[in-house]
Amino acid sequence: MEPYTYELQLKVRDYECDLQGIVNNSVYQNYLEHTRHEFLLSRGVSFSDLHAQGIDAVVARVQIAYKNSLRPKDMFASKLYVKKEGVKYVFYQDIYRLPDNKLCIKAKIESVVTRDGKLLPGLPVFDALV
Amino acid sequence: MEPYTYELQLKVRDYECDLQGIVNNSVYQNYLEHTRHEFLLSRGVSFSDLHAQGIDAVVARVQIAYKNSLRPKDMFASKLYVKKEGVKYVFYQDIYRLPDNKLCIKAKIESVVTRDGKLLPGLPVFDALV
């Protein structure tokens, strides 16, 4: 069992499905990003407020395994935990269909933090998330 | 006061905002469509199931007044009611920011129903929504 520290439940929206009748591959990155940002907010960290201060969390690398497709009307749980690896904050994010908990997405998102475009070794508010 | 018959509460997702830092104009159509489809589901009518049977609800005309912009972290209520006008099902849809109930979007969406691409005068399951 993965050591998840945050979970967001969402529902597929019909416009997110493509001509194959399933959620388009790119949309899962929207789900994953929204989950990270809601996770940050739940800890008092706002992505948009940080950006306004010149501090940006930037995705450096994404790995996504597509296990099963989500379809119209599906509910799902988007779960994550985060580790610090060098200068990177690495988000381990999985998406499970509800209510049967079938694994749909297994993802690893590596991000770094920059201030005015320059790489930072880390940020205390992010270190507190790990 | 508008005679709303359905309300869905949603939250802005950061990826829905554009370089102006506000929700992109096109995204409100996503919100409005999702609200209509959830309204249909709440009445036992599935847009995707109907499509699989050759029956499609098709948007013929859209009018949207943009009153105030939604921003990152905003919650909002998406409300609607529907009238039959000739062969058209007309959805009156408004979006209010929460918690101050500021009007953001005032929209009128005219749709028709087709079976295998041919216009129908109406459909009992839709007539029951009015």
Next chain:
Amino acid sequence: MEPYTYELQLKVRDYECDLQGIVNNSVYQNYLEHTRHEFLLSRGVSFSDLHAQGIDAVVARVQIAYKNSLRPKDMFASKLYVKKEGVKYVFYQDIYRLPDNKLCIKAKIESVVTRDGKLLPGLPVFDALV
């Protein structure tokens, strides 16, 4: 015949199509916005540069008539002309499928210009577009 002053030719991308197998209604607003911004660029006006200076073109009202659907592999021509009506810059925008020139979208987009969020009566660089 409409007095178009700008035309952009584009091609449908499969991810823009929804489970009905046709371009999703909201995507046409993406096409229309991109056409306006490319029109502006063709006249030396950059939407993103203006934003960086605190000047924003803001959509106040949209009317879109959906005449025929675009589908995977379709090419189309997105045409426009613009008029000044009071403080509004009104874009008349139509989309035609190629090569048969079938009318798909007939739209009227009313926009205003703001500086630091305050309504301007107009802007010389925009007046020059009319």
Next chain:
Amino acid sequence: MEPYTYELQLKVRDYECDLQGIVNNSVYQNYLEHTRHEFLLSRGVSFSDLHAQGIDAVVARVQIAYKNSLRPKDMFASKLYVKKEGVKYVFYQDIYRLPDNKLCIKAKIESVVTRDGKLLPGLPVFDALV
């Protein structure tokens, strides 16, 4: 130098940029998918026609390294080549900003082919692409 067999030139659209003022991470998957589908079309293979016949190319795994961000007004070249590895068709896809050819995206997209939802060992029309 990578042995690219296909190249598509595109331009960033402003609505593809998020509140950071750069192309949103998920949008690159749109670019990559569109490039693959246009590559297929250039070889006489239509993704949407195959789907109508019950044959689907399905993405199983995605790895994307984000090297540099694309911004409003940027042009870019999206290049690919494909290899068969077991039952997988592996697309190696890179995106370069134009005209300076700065590497923006380095991606590996692993896909499989299914007929009526069942995995196929391969498909002659796809084998011909390698």
